[in-house]
Amino acid sequence: MATRAMNRCVAAAAALGLAAAAPPARAAVTVTADRREAGAASADFKFDRVPPPSKTDAAARATFAVVAGKADGNGADLAALHDGAVSGSADDPGANFFFGQGEKGGRIKVDLRAVSDVSQVNTYSWHRDARGPQVYKLYGADGKAKGFDPAPKAGTDPAAGGWTLLAAVDTRPKAGPPGGQYGVSVADDAGKPLGAFRYLLLDASATEADDPFGNTFFSEIDVVATPKEGEVPATGPVVKTTIAAGKYEITIDPTGLDDATAKWAEDTLRPVCETWYPKIVEMLPSDGYVAPKRFGIVFRDDMKGTPAAAAGTRVMCNRQWFEKNLKGEAAGAVVHEMVHVVQQYKFGRKSVPFWLQEGIPDYVRWFLYEPEKKGAEIRNVEKAKYDAAYRVSANFLNWATLTYDKQLVPKVNAAVRSGKYADDLWKDLTGKTLPELDAEWKASLAKK
Secondary structure, three states: OHHHHHHHHHHHHHHHOEEOOOOOOOEEEEEEEEEEOOOOOOOOOOOOOOOOOOOOHHHHHHHHEEEEEEEEEOOOOOHOOOOOHHHHOOOOOOOOOOEEEOOOOEEEEEEEEEEEEEEEEEEEEEOOOOOOOOOOEEEEOOOOOOOOOOOOOOOHHHHHHHHHHEEEEEOOOOOOOOOEEEEEEEEEEOOOEEEEEEEEEEEOOOOOOOOOOOOOOOEEEEEEEEOOOOOOOOOOOEEEEEOOOOOEEEOOOOOOOHHHHHHHHOOOOHHEEEHHHHOOOOOOOOOOOOOOOOOEEEEOOOOOOOOOOOOOEEEEHHHHHHOOOOOOHHHHHHHHHHHHHHOOOOOOOOOOOOOHHHHHHHHHHHHOOOHHHHOOOOOOHHHOOOOHHHHHHHHHHHHHHHHHOOHHHHHHHHEEEEEEEEOOHHHHHHOOOHHHHHHHHHHHHHHH
């Protein structure tokens, strides 16, 4: 039986001219791989033998986490892997999740929230070159094994920590260019469940080592599964909302929240995001720039004194802080982070001043979203300085906007985003240097 299953796995790859997958650990497992070459691929992700991506599979309600490796900051958040949407072109980093430059792959854990009969795992990718093929090992676990390792790090054997190897996948072509659209389906050849698992682990490897750009552009991971009788999902479903006539999608993951905060996320935070994300996109444009079409909001327990933060298209919220500030600053903190999602500054550039990086989000928050709270009022004029960042810089930006140019913030933001910002820009926009503006601003504060 083991030889028969291995032959089916090899045959599925050979039919496409792909490299054969390694023998799967379970005799009944078949790996089916389909490929549409670069010139034939289109955004519908339709294959001859692999089902198209689903919006209603079990992964849509699951929690995804990176447990080894580092995500590429130019890519999408993990939410892109289970939102039912796929990339629209063969080189669309903002719509795909992939590991960073120089990384030799990484590990993604999928938490189905309850032990479930998993019958199928499908993965999808698309790129014009070496980031198209898929190379990974798939593991499953119910989490009940003695000594279970819930987050096996790089270099460790998941099988030693209570994980079961289900299949090994390698869709690299034997010959010719590797670019194209790939679909892979891991399933039991008799239609039975692969096993009863709460967790899945995708242990991805880079497709080539000739340069640091060999990590697969994963567009979607689907899981077909049914919770076993008596199993109750650990938390409620992920909150997903599509806004602006389907142009943007926001995913709010309430994992770990108490009932009151989960209800706040649905009743308060969701409408705020629906209203304000399109507004922020509209108020911070620049030539040729397209804001992220989707982003995710998660709640974490490891943020210590930081209320919220943003990285790429992911907003991270301090669960404990939010539970205490639902009627206070919670929603405004997310508005601030949504501005970061829209800014998309390339960090590391000398032309990204910290005071503007943080001052612009607080300007949007305190002067446009919740001006009635007067959260950016200056209490100590003598210590105020335009580049103090956050609320103080927000106050300066608001004063300069009202005094000199209603479009000042969008113009400055566009310059920072493009890497062309210099302090001389203020002279061009207002006729005065930053020190001159700083002195005039503080004089106006003193009069108040």
